[in-house]
Amino acid sequence: MKILLVDDSRTMRNIQKKILGDISGAEFAEAGDGVEALAQFAGQKFDLALVDWNMPNMDGLTMVTRLRQSDKTTPLIMCTTEAEKARVIEAIKAGVNNYVVKPFTPESLTEKVKLTLSKAAA
Amino acid sequence: MEATIEQPKSTINVKLIVPFINSVRSVFSKMLNTTATVERPAVKSVPVPQYDVSAIIGFSGEIAGSVVVSFPKATAIKVVAAFAGMEVDPDGPDFADAIGELTNMIAGGAKKDLGVSAGITCPSVILGSGHVIARLRDVPCLAIPCNSALGAFCIEVSIKQVPATA
Numbered sequence: 657m658k659i660l661l662v663d664d665s666r667t668m669r670n671i672q673k674k675i676l677g678d679i680s681g682a683e684f685a686e687a688g689d690g691v692e693a694l695a696q697f698a699g700q701k702f703d704l705a706l707v708d709w710n711m712p713n714m715d716g717l718t719m720v721t722r723l724r725q726s727d728k729t730t731p732l733i734m735c736t737t738e739a740e741k742a743r744v745i746e747a748i749k750a751g752v753n754n755y756v757v758k759p760f761t762p763e764s765l766t767e768k769v770k771l772t773l774s775k776a777a778a
Numbered sequence: 779m780e781a782t783i784e785q786p787k788s789t790i791n792v793k794l795i796v797p798f799i800n801s802v803r804s805v806f807s808k809m810l811n812t813t814a815t816v817e818r819p820a821v822k823s824v825p826v827p828q829y830d831v832s833a834i835i836g837f838s839g840e841i842a843g844s845v846v847v848s849f850p851k852a853t854a855i856k857v858v859a860a861f862a863g864m865e866v867d868p869d870g871p872d873f874a875d876a877i878g879e880l881t882n883m884i885a886g887g888a889k890k891d892l893g894v895s896a897g898i899t900c901p902s903v904i905l906g907s908g909h910v911i912a913r914l915r916d917v918p919c920l921a922i923p924c925n926s927a928l929g930a931f932c933i934e935v936s937i938k939q940v941p942a943t944a
Contacts, residue, residue, distance in 0.1 A: 740889075
């Protein structure tokens with residue numbers, strides 16, 4: 657299972673890798689902003705992507721909007737400090753499948769990822 | 779009637795401060811698996827942060843100003859190790875990255891509880907003692923001393939509500 661971690665903080669990507677490393681067969685790719693993420697999507701298929709909202713060069717919402725023009729199916733989880741209800745609705749309208757607010761516990765992140773993957777497989 | 783802390787020429791609305799206290803507690807509990815406690819806040823008049831590792835995030839929109847989270851270097855090293863799950867070289871880029879991301883979470887959590895429409899900047903991290911933070915001139919700054927098992931640190935909140943324009 658290939659998971660793309662999109663976050664401008666390398667520390668956050670490492671934390672996510674450590675937590676999600678327990679998922680059987682998980683392999684990780686990383687992107688530091690939306691531009692890098694779209695370049696990765698152009699060359700390969702992912703089973704899941706975690707996407708931060710606030711990033712330099714291209715933010716996560718723009719990245720999701722652009723990706724959804726050509727890829728309607730890859731499960732996307734917005735993982736961000738943006739916690740207001742209006743933001744969550746905005747992200748869902750753009751095409752994310754689920755939403756994780758930072759800070760998160762390892763259990764809550766794992767649960768959201770598993771739930772999103774099982775819904776996508778159904 | 780809203781509680782306020784008096785300062786010459788201006789006042790600080792306590793309602794703007796409590797969300798930062800709640801947010802730092804939440805971030806320390808969820809991401810560092812430890813407890814942060816808060817001591818009595820005090821108005822701060824000098825622009826030099828309390829300690830020598832500081833991260834600053836700016837707010838714009840229905841609130842304006844900034845929050846600074848400031849750590850002694852020894853505390854910052856322990857905080858980053860707990861956050862990243864490993865020792866991180868304090869002279870390397872990952873150290874500033876980790877401090878910035880923690881501060882980003884504190885600011886983001888507070889923004890939600892403030893219930894305002896506002897944008898936050900990407901964090902800037904400053905290393906070294908005696909650095910000066912330039913803040914909005916008309917906004918007072920409240921220093922909130924914090925403690926944790928990883929050491930003491932301080933949050934400096936300097937924000938104001940921006941009146942809605944017609």
